[in-house]
Amino acid sequence: MAVSARLEVFLNRKGIVYDTLPHDEVQTFDVAVSGAGVSQDEVVRATLLIDLQGVVMAVHGFHTAIDVDAVADLTGRRMQLLTARQADRLFADCEAGFHPPIGGAYDVPVIVDTPVLKFSQAYMASGASNCLIRMDDRALRLALAGAKSGKIGIIDQAQDISPVNAEGITLEEVAQRLQKLNRLPPMPALALRILRLTAHPEATAKELADLIEYDPSLTAQVMRYARSALFNYPGQINSVQEAVSRVLGFDRVAHVAMGIASVRAFDVPRQGALGMDAFWRHSLYCAFLCQQMAIKSKADKGLAYLCGLLHNFGLLLIGHLFPSEFEQLNRLREANPEQSMRTLELQVFGAGQEYLSVGHGAIGGILHRLWQLPDAVVKAAGVHQSAQYEGDEATYVHMVQLANELLKEKGIGDEFNPADSAPLLETLGYTQSDADSFIASVDAVADDLDALARSLSA
Incomplete structure (x- = not known):
């Protein structure tokens, strides 16, 4: 299958010209885009949203996510993301995850992130796992004719520990x-005491063991860790101090114990x-x-x-x-x-x-x-x-x-x-x-x- 049946019928009926870009069969649309050698800035995709009135398709760029508040402002509807399984059922003639961003072919109302309408060309899913579609700007606008448009996209980019993020909040x-x-x-008291102990270069294995042994549950976890096949220690381990000095070492025991104690918060x-x-x-x-x-x-x-x-x-x-x-x-x-x-x-x-x-x-x-x-x-x-x-x-x-x-x-x-x-x-x-x-x-x-x-x- 190169193009899904309903998409092909829709494009042909509308006289919309498009090119197909065959590629090796892949498991996800993201892999298809990465392997096709196309500019990701020219890729469009669909996100499906739902409320009691039904399903809406949001068409946006490859590197954006949908701002549900902006969608609510544009449509007057508060919608939630449609699950992948639900979306696959809606696109019954497509392979899972390869949903064409052309809602008209599936009788689904469409809203479009405004920047998409300025693309000089666009690449998109065809419904098949071994083919992309390319349209020029005129064909894209024809395919999306009648859709509402607005600024509904948010840049999907992980934020650094930097002064300001995309929302303008530091x-x-x-x-x-x-x-x-x-x-x-707050950091649990035991985790804080372990952290403070590790800050002292002269801290001893006995001091660390004494801290851990205040907590029977933590003691059992550290002992289980030291006795595991992760370390293959051939002898018996009868105390936390032996676990520290013979098997795990000061730093590893301190870090494991601090992690276990911290999670309790x-x-x-x-x-x-x-x-x-x-x-x-x-x-x-x-x-x-x-x-x-x-x-x-x-x-x-x-x-x-x-x-x-x-x-x-x-x-x-x-x-x-x-x-x-x-x-x-x-x-x-x-x-x-x-x-x-x-x-x-x-x-x-x-x-x-x-x-x-x-x-x-x-x-x-x-x-x-x-x-x-x-x-x-x-x-x-x-x-x-x-x-x-x-x-x-x-x-x-x-x-x-x-x-x-x-x-x-x-x-x-x-x-x-x-x-x-x-x-x-x-x-x-x-x-x-x-x-x-x-x-x-x-x-x-x-x-x-x-x-x-x-x-x-x-």
Whole structure:
């Protein structure tokens, strides 16, 4: 199938001229665009919205998400995102995820983001997984004739820890607003004591063990970690101090214990793609991979581990402070694997809690700054959604980003859109062989990481 049947009939009936661009069969529209060698600034796509009156198609650029407030202003209707499964049923003659942004072919009302109408040419889905369509500007306007137009798009770009984001609100203002929330969790006392202990270069394994052993649950978790096949220690381990001195080392125990203790600040449901079960699995896998990368590049492996372990705390904070919005985000993540987290966050938070639209990464970075965690941890959390970051602590940020890209292939994490690890490998000085080695190392301990994740989220 080159072009969906209904689309072909519609275009032919309207006398709309178009070109087809065949390509290898791919799994998602994003991969098709990336592999076709076309300018992404000339790609248009469709987002389906729904309310009690029915479905509306929003047509917008490849790098934009839909501003639901702007849509409400344009249409007078408050609509929600249609799930991928629902959209696939509407486009029954198309392959899943390859929905043409031509609502007229499917008797669906259309609204258009104004910049699209200024494109000199446009590339779009054809309904097939092995073909794109190209139209010139006249053909595009004919195909969208009768649609309402307005500024309904928001740039879908991860925000850096920088002075101002796209909404005009500074991150300093975000931090101030967060601090005013009486539900903002302080760092748990035990985690704070561990953090303070690690700041002293003369701190001993006994002092750390004594701290951990104040908490029986934390003690059990650290002991389980030390006894796991992750380390293959041949002898018996009978105390936290032995776990520190014989197996794990001071920094690793401190970082694991601080992470476990810190998570207790949040009340987040266990289930779902963003729930606590998935959080711990993602965090442990990411931390392990970051540690392997640090060994390869001679970076601080303890700090790399901590960056991977804590980089997604922003999601926990959102879930803790805004449970209804988090529930919606959790549902959207499961229903729309092809969408980026930034796109989904903008759709959920662009309306009510506008200062959360900076993204869970920036929110997590702000929390880590308020908790006075190391700069590398702050940056790894704050800008891990920013693909082009090149600022302070970039090595640790890039390690977290690369770990997340590699984990996409295993369905682990909160991003499931197509992975492209090549630029990060080059930036960090790794080869594809190194990436294969990192993946093999995590495969070797996957069962133990999974068991540990289950025990930590219980």
